Amino acid sequence: MKPLIEMRGVSKAFGGVHAVEDVDVDLYPGEVVAVLGHNGAGKSTLMKMLAGAYRRDTGTVLVDGNPAELSSPAEAFDLGIETIHQTLALADNLDASANLFLGREIAWRVGPFKIMDSAQMRDHAAKVINQLNPRFTNLNTPCRDLSGGQRQTIAIARAIHFEARVLIMDEPTAALGPHETAMVGELIRELKAKGIGIFLISHDMHDVFDLADRLVVMKNGQVVGSAKKDDVTQDEVLGMIILGKCPPNAEPGPGARVSQ
Amino acid sequence: MTTETLEPPSLAEPTNKRGFNVRTLSLVGLLVVIAVTFHFLSGGLFLSARNLYNLVVQTSVVAILACGMTLVIVTRNIDLSVGSVLGCVGMVIALLQIEIFPQDAAWNWPLTVAIGIGLGALIGAWHGVWIAYFGVPSFVVTLGGLLIFRGAAFEVAQGKTLAPFDPVYRLFGGGIDGALGVGPSWALFAIIMVLYGLGEVLVHRRQMRLGFDSTVRTKLLRFLAVFVVAAAFVATMNSYMKPRSDIGRGIPVPALVLLSVVLFMEFVTRFTTFGRYIFAIGGNIEAARLNGIPTRRTVLKVFIAMGVLCAIAAVVTTARLNAGTSSTGELLELSAIAAAVIGGASLSGGRGTIAGAVVGALIIQSLESGMVLIGASSSQRMVAIGLVLMVAVLADKYLSGEE
Amino acid sequence: MKRRSVMSLLAGLSLSALMTAPALAADITVGMSWANYQEERWKIDESGLRAGLEEAGAELVTADAQSSNERQASDIDGLLARGVDVLLIVAWDSEAIIPSVERALAEGVPVIAYERQIEYPGVYYVAFDPVEVGRIQARELVRAQPKGDYVIIKGSPTDQYAHYVLTGQKEIIDPLIANGDITIVGEQWTDGWVPDNAQKNMENILTAVNDKVDAVLASNDGTAGGVVAALTSVGLEGIPVSGQDGDIAALNRIALGTQTVTAWKDARELGRLGAKVALELAKGTAPEDIEGSVVWDKGPKGTAQNASVLAPVTITHENLDVVVDADWISKEDLCAGVTENAPAACN
């Protein structure tokens, strides 16, 4: 099977900080790849490069085997790459449907302007959100007055509404209650079954082992190693995250600590 | 469940159960209080047809600027240069129309207006590029603009006053002939009401089709309110006679210019993606960027719009004075900012309405005019406007906290 | 008062008799520090100043501070270093300039505050008499409209000059107010002298008095423009309105009959006066002995200074030829749109 995403030698530095260094990662259709690492390991930065939010300094990214520039979020959207950002990327002064369609409003072009079809957007938004969280009904409320879980629901709804082929979920369940978290797990399985490739960033080892097919562990911007979920134990993964020690069953990356 | 209203969600304005914008309504309430107070203090002068006519004309320039300022403030920027840009564009129009182009040519004034608007757009783009692409804070850029374009206004004609303008151009100023007249005023009223009614019906039908429980009562009430206010306005403007005659003046041209600006800007902010992007940028510029909104281009366009509005305001101001002077528009930036802020624009971005800005401008001008009517000095006027500015923002804070 | 001026005249005569003035003048270098030479008007001042100095064979060196306090201070240092014998200053900021003035005086260089007052003892002041401006305005208005309801549109409340003008206006009209000939039905300051503000104020005053206005004392030609625009929109154009500066637009209004008077300040004359005073001071003439010198103490601080003040010229419909003859305005500009009741200058 042809990979959806191939990242080769991708690096990004902020001033002197090497946030991501020489990273290789693949993603196949219908696969869930968990990206793990401690805080500041470079997970979000790596994903933002794929989402078109940051430009990579070096490296190539192939989408469906074709080189992709990924110079803007719009370009990523066009390639079917959707992202649930860690920060959720919601405008607090706008309501659910405005945020859901932000940047991609349903609109008719009239001369230099695009006139929004607010009613239809509201209609769609209500349906998608209802599917995720039936108790979320205050669709006219600006996001600043919503709960953390409701805000996260909007961000998730946005990613699934636009029918992604690649979905990046950067800690999507951080603000959710147990029930909603379970719903998201269910959702991931559903999407996976449809052949969507998913990058899942999470600190919850239980979730990761529950949902992921493969794990990639990062430390200080580099890949420590990657492994099939079934080939490693939770303790081994923790060792990778904390110590950068790559177990024998995993494929070591440039960031793996040289074993004594 | 979903109480659907005409108010698009993007503005995130609190509305009461009838679907009226609470903030704007409370501002209108403040305006009414001010008007009635001055009416009594001035012995019945304030609410006379004549004063209301003057008030509308006098408000138009600040209100036009305040509309643009609202957009600028919503994107979490500020424009301190509007008075200077107005002065500079006004001087260029005056120089071209009076000194350079042949005075009797029919194409003279339309061409100079077009050039003026082009120049306004260019100046706006100049500011916008510095702010959006070079990342210099708008406060600094437009403070520079305040100095640059006031200086330029002087340089255009070395500080000379240029007069007189073409008689047709002068109509933009709403002088003795610068009003529609009785018949056309009513005709315009009728056309606008029919279009408004049709629009409401269309929107309502669409909402019904999509299954929102759209309330007819709300729409009918609102239509009636607009109808009554507009009719009263036209009747008042018509009852102010030209000097030594019984010919009613009708809607003054500056009010017409303002009305066009307001309708257009309301349309842009409520119904277009551009308008939505403006609010999204003000709410969370990083989120806007992550969602693929061209944030820089949007901010650039906002400043271009501001420049164009400065040019339109320059046309009204110079036509009204029938002269181009290098000091025209001095200190107007303060009135424009004050009007936008009284009208509910939040300096921390993401919030503000066009209608609010216009009411804000009306409040400021009512205080100005009303205090002159009762013989107060300019220093007392400054104190009063400063206090109202602060009280209005405080009241607004509590209103939004309650919602 | 009279005695004193005769005395000073005698003293002046005796001094100039002792010195061979022309021979000395040839060696005199006069320094001029402009605040902002970009402004058109100073070029006109300079032509008068230069003419006055050249006739006496003296040299003029100038510097332009370009609207900066720091620059003006260093300009003055530079002029002093060049060894000027007398220093004229158009102060950008009349307070910030004082340390520079002190330095010049300490070096024994006489200082002349040109047009903008520097309130500091020992500084000579040369300017158009702003109080006389107000008198001219009021005098001509009263001539045109001896009785009735007056409106006063004052200048900028933060500008001392506006207060001087008002003082002159009041000198003339106060007695007429006292005897009941004139009633002030409205008065407003004009923030920043901005014509648009004057226009709004006038419109609102007209509303307040229901158009019962017979004359408007506007403090300069800019505000007069605003006043005339306001009057025109209610069909009252043509009632007496005053002004000052001799703006092209205002002179045209006088020709058209919508403005009554402007107090015209011919900057060339002031330049010549500046040259004359500078030469006298350079020669060592005591300030109080300079011909026409008066004591000026009408500033905000009330400092008494020697001064030469020039009366502005009264320009009305009758003598518009004065400004045409002086090449201040072209006949074409003056008479644009004039049809009926044309002034002599337009024929």
Ligand SMILES: Nc1ncnc2c1ncn2[C@@H]1O[C@H](COP(=O)(O)OP(=O)(O)OP(=O)(O)O)[C@@H](O)[C@H]1O
């Ligand atoms: N915009 C930025 N400018 C400067 N430095 C940044 C920026 N974004 C990230 N960094 C730095 O890059 C490094 C990686 O950050 P990143 O957000 O990718 O970590 P992360 O693995 O997502 O951590 P977390 O688990 O806390 O979300 C950090 O050292 C961070 O300080």
Ligand SMILES: [Mg+2]
């Ligand atoms: Mg992260």
